[in-house]
Amino acid sequence: MNSFIPHPADIVEKRKEARYIFTFRLRFRDERLRQTFRFEPGQFNMVYIFGVGEVPISIVSDPTDPELLDHTIRVVGRTTAALEKLKEGDTVGLRGPYGSRWPLEDFKGKDVIIVTGGLGCAPAVSVINYIVKRRDDYGALKILHGIKTPKDLLYRDRFRAWRRIPNTEVSLTVDHPDRQWKYNVGVVTNLFNQVRIDYQNSVVMMCGPETMMKYAVRGLLSQGMSEGRIYLSLERNMKCAIGFCGHCQFGPSFICKEGPVFRYDRIKPWLEIREV
């Protein structure tokens, strides 16, 4: 079995999420693969487009339905731009799943705090979807999202929908508000003072720009959150997803194998080094 070979998967559904962001619902062409493919929240697939390239994309749908795999993609380069042009019924290549998972099963009964920043942030969507589907298994769900300006708020509809989930709080903040902005102003760490968080009984899952995450971690720790209950999803250039190409190294870790989800205390020193 050649680990570099993608398997054809059909685009069953294409949903536009925001400008330059869309979700593909994918289904493997091969029946045996459809039946055997399993994944965990937080893991990703390599998505191949014929003749153009291959990109790592996290799976945002629920692991109990591994036959239909949702991938939310943001247009950031040549390959993602080509993917955006595909339509329902077209075919991409898929191989995976790769990487570590959000350890959601280990934190049943706990409050889950999601801290995200910047654009997109699909890995966090997989957590939210997972909890929404098993709402009674978890305590409070608090989604804290920070962006630069109101126009960077990409999932307006989704945030609105998440607010309606029982025992769920959504807090938004921008660095630079406009006149219509009715939520918080300031960096995402400011939200820790406004949102009531039971630090003893919570687990934090984070994704976004590394600088944002670094400050967010500092803020959480100063409030009494323990290092071992903060998880971060990191991102690096990735060509192979199987530890051979070397591109995704982050200190001693390969993001494709030991990541993308890391427990904070396990990578703490590396986050402090610039250009590591």
Added chain:
Amino acid sequence: MESKHIIDRNSLELLFEVLKHRGFSLVGPTVRDGAIIYDELTSTADLPVGWTDEQEGGTYRLKRRTDGALFGYVVGPHSWKKFLHPPIRRLLKAKREGSSFQIVTEDEEAPRFAFIGVRSCELHAIAIQDKVFIDGKYVDASYKLRRENAFIIAINCGQAGGTCFCVSMNTGPKATFGFDLALTEALENNRHYFVVEVGTEFGAEILREVPHEQANAEDAATAERIVAKTAGEMGRTLDTTSIKDLLYQNYEHPRWDNVAARCLTCGNCTMVCPTCFCTTVEDVTDLTGEHAERWQKWDSCFTMDFSYIHGGSVRSSAKSRYRQWMTHKLATWIDQFGTSGCVGCGRCITWCPVAIDITEEVRAIRGEVRE
């Protein structure tokens, strides 16, 4: 397998014939463009007969020897990774079918190489790449096949180069594992012969087809003396004491700025390194757009593209890129694969256009170099 054997210069030719007859492609050292490189061999005449190399930081020169030694040089710019982990290879072929496509599967016929003249440091380098491509969670099937097919004739080094430091890295100069046959070349008392050590059953089987005799104690002692002399001639040394901790604690050492001011970020060190394994991929289509291919190519952590993610390169400064390479080689590699990524072959020193010396950089970080 403990006993040693002797074959003479002419029997080496027969050994080549036996291997060819068994279907192996012989690859080994040969002189080309002013350097000793590794390429296909047809007979022992293709070997660098009577040549040696002189190496220093940023310097490599071929010189005539006064004898007809076949392996009287150190190592050149090539390493065996070019055969086991080729610089460019096709990963997949696909064919368009309407709005869909199909992967064209082909059974790879892996070449069967006989490597002639593998140095101890290079055996260690191969073992290190085995850990990367075979021993982990995922297996590079193509590498594994090439590796399993390879017949390895090691050569114990009869001399050390100006940039060699295998003794420091505990990787040579005597071949101790990973070979089918290991030779020590001796040119003494008007005799030109090889002391042969057998490493595998298959090696023994091949040797049986070649005229050889049992080595006497004196011959065995000669072989030991040759490598012992080499071990005492290392051009460089590198103190590996707590080297992982040293580098982990010195990510912000001012020496990185110093080396970055000299480094051209050309990537030569990564190309000549026998353990550097990084690759990139390129997708291509033919003119009709009906056929697509995906190719893997050696890549270097010295390029800006290497760490590019949307928005920019993670390692945009030369300092961070040199630091990544050296820290990976000597420190993070240990956490990743349980071994150093450096075998002390000295290629990165010799082939650096500005003679940056990894052993010197480590000394500087240890505070042992005055600037």
